Amino acid sequence: xxxxxxxxxxxxxxxxxxxxxxxxxxxxxxxxxxxxxxxxxxxxxxxxxxxxxxxxxxxxxxxxxxxxxxxxxxxxxxxxxxxxxxxxxxxxxxxxxxxxxxxxxxxxxxxxxxxxxxxxxxxxxxxxxxxxxxxxxxxxxxxxxxx
Numbered sequence: 001x002x003x004x005x006x007x008x009x010x011x012x013x014x015x016x017x018x019x020x021x022x023x024x025x026x027x028x029x030x031x032x033x034x035x036x037x038x039x040x041x042x043x044x045x046x047x048x049x050x051x052x053x054x055x056x057x058x059x060x061x062x063x064x065x066x067x068x069x070x071x072x073x074x075x076x077x078x079x080x081x082x083x084x085x086x087x088x089x090x091x092x093x094x095x096x097x098x099x100x101x102x103x104x105x106x107x108x109x110x111x112x113x114x115x116x117x118x119x120x121x122x123x124x125x126x127x128x129x130x131x132x133x134x135x136x137x138x139x140x141x142x143x144x145x146x147x
Contacts, residue, residue, distance in 0.1 A: 004033075008023065009047070011023055066134065070127045071100040071127065072126075078125060079124075090105065
């Protein structure tokens with residue numbers, strides 16, 4: 001990816017529905033160039049798709065947290081399967097360093113969050129955890145315009 005691809009991706013991250021004409025104007029290139037770059041990025045698997053972030057996704061699940069897990073080395077796959085079955089676990093990321101997995105957890109209220117966290121900690125193979133509640137999103141899909 002070159003600088004133009006990175007700038008294009010940045011614009012699409014902010015608004016994936018922007019027209020090719022608007023993107024071309026902002027990037028100061030032709031529409032054909034933008035269209036070609038988008039097709040190339042999709043074919044290479046850099047752009048996996050476009051999605052809509054719904055207000056209800058954030059309104060209905062306002063309690064959000066990042067949970068860091070230590071997993072006994074031989075249990076990683078079963079732990080990931082167990083976590084993947086939990087609707088409260090929105091994403092599972094492997095990582096390096098002190099923690100083995102990073103979870104994005106979302107629930108409707110604190111009682112549901114407490115229940116989910118207890119179930120996570122009971123999964124065989126998890127040997128340690130740390131959880132941080134997300135208080136406010138300053139940049140990202142959860143940021144809604146003031147109304």
